[in-house]
Amino acid sequence: MDEAVAALRGGGAKLIAGGQSLLPVMKLNLAAPSDLVSLAGVPGLADIADGGDSVTVGAMCTHAQVAGSTIVQTRIPALAAMADGIGDAQVRNAGTIGGSVAHNDPAADYPAACVALGATIVTDRREIHSDDFFQGMFMTPLEDDEVITAVRFPVASRAAYAKFANPASKYAVAGVMVAQRGDTVRVAVTGASGDGVFRVAAMEEALEACFCGESVAGIAVSSDGMLSDTAAGAEYRAHLVTVMAKRAAEACE
């Protein structure tokens, strides 16, 4: 780990995990790192640990590993199911949770899971709560030489993720994670907004009052600031957020 951090210091080097986001960016000439520093040889980064009221997933765990982990499946089934719905089999076998979180793609699934579950991002030097971590499209508080080592997810009493996938890329057009811990409900949305993952307070309140799909079915989110592309314009995206929130809540029932 020290070697990796040293290699990242003061230059154009970049970490590479699964390469599923970094390599496409490099192919398009949008990034041209001087060196690639692989975390593949750093021990202990691909473990999944059951901590009782939390599950800690090592940064180098692939999406397939998370999806297939008995710990995740039994403790936070919504997280396993979410990981199983990322991209396609090749992507799931190569892409990692650390890479996904660090990249903070506005259409990625993990940000919704992290924010809804109230996860903590653990790095080589500090712990950052999800609420402070996802700072808008591709923006995080990570330093250039900072390495994510794990993500710690508190266990929810109930949670579910519903995703409307882009038919071409399979990234989220609208992905909504609904999670309840104690009396608190969090609703986190990814894929839809140009600012990345966001929470919907009105839905959270409605679900706290009465936890069922119908509670959120009538709650519209504004299409202002929503992404718009060939698969989904802003209005359609905003509509899908409500439909996905309803489906996620129903799946929790």
Added chain:
Amino acid sequence: MSGNGTGIGASVKRKEDTRFLTGRGRYTDDVNLPGQLYGYILRSGMAHAKIGTVHTDAAKAAPGVHAVFTGKDMEGVGGIPTGWLIHSKDGSPMVEPGHPAMAIGKVRYVGDCVAIVVAETAEQAKAASNLIDVEREELPAVASIEAAEADGAPLVFDEAPGNVCYDWEVGDKAATDAAFENADHVVSIDVVNNRLIPNAIEPRAAIANYDPATGEYTLYTTSQNPHLVRLLLGAFVLGLPEHKLRIVAPDVGGGFGSKIPHYAEEAILTWTAGQLGRPVKWTCERIDAFKSDTHGRDHISTAKLALDADGKFLGLHVSTKANLGAYLSTFATCVPTYLYGILFAGPYTTPAVYCEVKSFFTNTVPVDALRGAGRPEATYLLERLVDKAAHELGLDRVAIRRQNFVREFPYQTPVALQYDMGDYDATLDLALDASDWAGFEGRRAESAARGKLRGIGISTFIEACGIAPSAVVGSLGARAGLYESGSVRVHPTGSVSVFTGTHSHGQGHETTFAQIVSDMLGVDFDAVDVVHGDSAKIPFGMGTYGSRSLAVGGTAIYLAVEKVIEKGKKIAAHLLEASVEDIEFENGSFTVAGTDRSTTLGEVALTAYVPHNYPEGLEPGLEETAFYDPLNFTFPAGTHVAEVEVDPDTGEVELVAVTGADDVGRVINPMIVAGQLHGGLAHGIGQALMEECVYQDDGQLETGSYMNYTMPRAADLPSFNINHNTTLCTHNPLGVKGVGEVGSIGVPPAVINAVIDALRPLGVHDMTMPATSQRVWQAIQQAQG
């Protein structure tokens, strides 16, 4: 025909799959020549711009770079030609602007070739291309038909006012107008046929070599028709005689029409190899394939159907605008005309049909044939319109079709074609039965109980395949013949090599053609090999497209085999001391009729090559070539039924069932035919539900990668229910018709008719392809106000 385990009608496993499935295929990119260099094509990032000096010094000085060439360097070389001259209504020839292999003075689409960098490695060539500085002045672009025809639109070519290439027509306008005057009902429709990007799994590639010792050029290229490339590249672009230009199209990983045209890159590579005296290799990256492989479709049409009080079709009037892209690709001009307008009788007896097509230049990738080429566009329009007519007249969708079917053959349509044979009722009945059409309402109710909207759609269609005969297409403007060649070489010990002018890039010719030959000659299937793709080995042939290979190429082989048998009879008669007239040939044996005196093909072959005891005056050897120019197109036909379930909350369309009942003529290999149908159906479903090429107004390609261009995947498709009813083609000896394009022609309107059927209860009566979830959701929103 023996019909044995490997003969005609048997599902023989494909010969070619051994190498394809074990990684032993040899594709163009697998070809490496000693001393080869790598070329990278720098493409225009602007859709329309004047270009001044292209500064290449920095690139030339970059590591590993051997040369950089631009349009200016190739200025004396001929342009890329087009293969079909269309005449407008007024008799004037189409506007046919020059197409320099590399842009001179102007770039006209994002992807237009600007320069080639040649270096030791592909990476060096690509890196150096970043150092090329192109002086350019951006011009306003026209990226759609609407933009191209707008008043005062920027011109793609100064010589094409209004950006019009031609304004063509077919059919009897006066008779059609009269039909509308006498009609009880007129039903009209506006449809868009969405632009598609072909996406063959193997990107285009080429490697060119010049041998100064022989003066011979060799080009390995991803082509569906190596001789066509040789003709165009040799005679029109580089001015090379045929005997000094060899074109090899080795294993090719799919074409779908996009590997028919002769491309600028082929000319650039071959010319560059000549300049440098070293082999130069180029492999297109996927991202460049999106913006340089020819695209398909892209029509806007308005049409109306005249009917009598009972629903009998009286007349059809079609006005279409077609997008040809920035330059005229090889068959671009005939796709929206002679492969489109003449299809509008469909399977119906409509007595008067008129179709006019105006084609436009735009600042987009050139458009050319794509699986079905013109026929999917025609079928989609017609079958949407027929459904609409049924709805507006309150008639049953099936009944209105049946009521108008052609039943007497041969049938002369009002738009040039003459159908030789078919049985449209039979395929319709088969499809209704196989799809349980009658039980649909029960399934609709079951879906409704789950909150889903279920719909069923149908299309009944004909195709015209194996475009021919040469004299007719020549009179219509084709600049090539449309015959095919086949050679059959029986070797001295009785094994057989078959040489075909067609090209196999997924169709399984090596198997199908071997089945025909082994069946006819009574030799082992394994003793027959099919050779294709190398202009130095095969006779001059036109290649593979338009579902022509079996009907035209297979027939040429059939005729060559017949010649072999005729000659064999002469040799056998000599060996058996009988007269030629008394010799019969069956199952590999020549027999004196009515006796048990016989000899085998093997003995006859050996005698032909060791002619010690041989008929006087007969040439030694046992090898025959036949060229076959068909008398007519072939007319596959069928019915497709699609069933969908729509999620009203998201607009998602799930395709739950697809049933095909097809008449493709005699089936040589049912497994291969099923594969062709499956692939075509997937393609057609892709067009109906997913695929859409989108350009921004400034001519930037918005759907330029798999991030947002949706190809159908296995999980998007139901298990296909495929059925056959066969009538034989009357004018080729095998009775075959063609199958490669059936799915992409027949299924899109069935799918869209099903989507509309599902949405009608909500008040939605129209849908544009592709019926993406957003489009369906928006249609529902609009209908519900």
